Amino acid sequence: MQSHLPIVAVQAPPQLIGTPLEAFADEAARALESNPGTKLLVFPELHLFGDGSPDRHRTEALRAAAEPLDGPRMVGLADLARKLGVWLVPGSLCESGPGGELFNTQVVLSPSGELAGSYRKIFPWRPHEPYDPGDQFVVVDLGGAGRVGLNICYDAWFPEATRQLAWMGADVILNVVKTTTPDRALELVLARANAIVNQVFVVSVNCGGPTGEGRSIIVDPEGAVIAEAPDAAPTLLAADLDLGAVDRVRAEGTAGVTRMWSQFHPGEPAIKLPVYGGRIDPATWPPAPRS
Secondary structure, eight states: OOSEEEEEEEEOOOOBTTOOHHHHHHHHHHHHHTSTTOOEEEOOTTTTSBOSSOGGGOHHHHHHHOBOTTSHHHHHHHHHHHHHTSEEEOOEEEEEOTTSOEEEEEEEEOTTSOEEEEEEOSSOOTTTOOOOOOOOOOEEEOTTSOEEEEEEGGGGGOHHHHHHHHHTTOSEEEEEEOOOSTTHHHHHHHHHHHHHHHTOEEEEEEOOTTTSOOOOEEEOTTSOEEEEOSSSSOEEEEEEEETHHHHHHHHHOBTTTBOGGGOOOTTOOOEEETTTTEEEOGGGOSOOOOO
């Protein structure tokens, strides 16, 4: 696995629904011009589906704009990723499901223009969002440049989501966000907490003003802030993530002491988790090997 992942997170206001994809292509190209060598380019949640109104008030407009993942919008995005030569996360998209569902779906496109992975938001922000929930956690291998876990906005409020992605071997959690409310300050706490308790990088990229609260953040596996936007102004957060830090922190412990992934001894009994109808089994506790 390559030890470094140069990433750019784009904090920007969402584009209006129906804006030609050429406008997004220009936006992505400008972000890369000032950051040569970038391998992963990430935009906020629903970046191509804005109009400034709460989602629950425009369900029909979002449904009308939704497409399946083999539709023309995805074809255009795949072509863009190929032209840019980067791993591209264009935020999340309104996906039209096979049964008429409306999903909020995060996608990862490879530098060769392939759909490398897609994730339907499991925890829509109810009662404020009209989306149907997904039912599968998703990680994506970036061609030897690390493994990312896909995560959308309100998912961060459910610690089980980040824990599951870390257990699946994610080095980096990509939390794409469209927060327009004052609780963005709390999400910054959650970004650091989720990084700390799972010993992973967390990239939480929010939409910018005037629509969003901004304050995007990149956090390392010990919870230290690598980069942060101070406000809602359009901002590029660029960082070179040292993926070897995940292994170092897990081996040496957070702050040199805490090793939660090495908590259990061989042969110890499982811990029942009644709230989930499940358990923690020490035999299967360690995370999956990462790419």
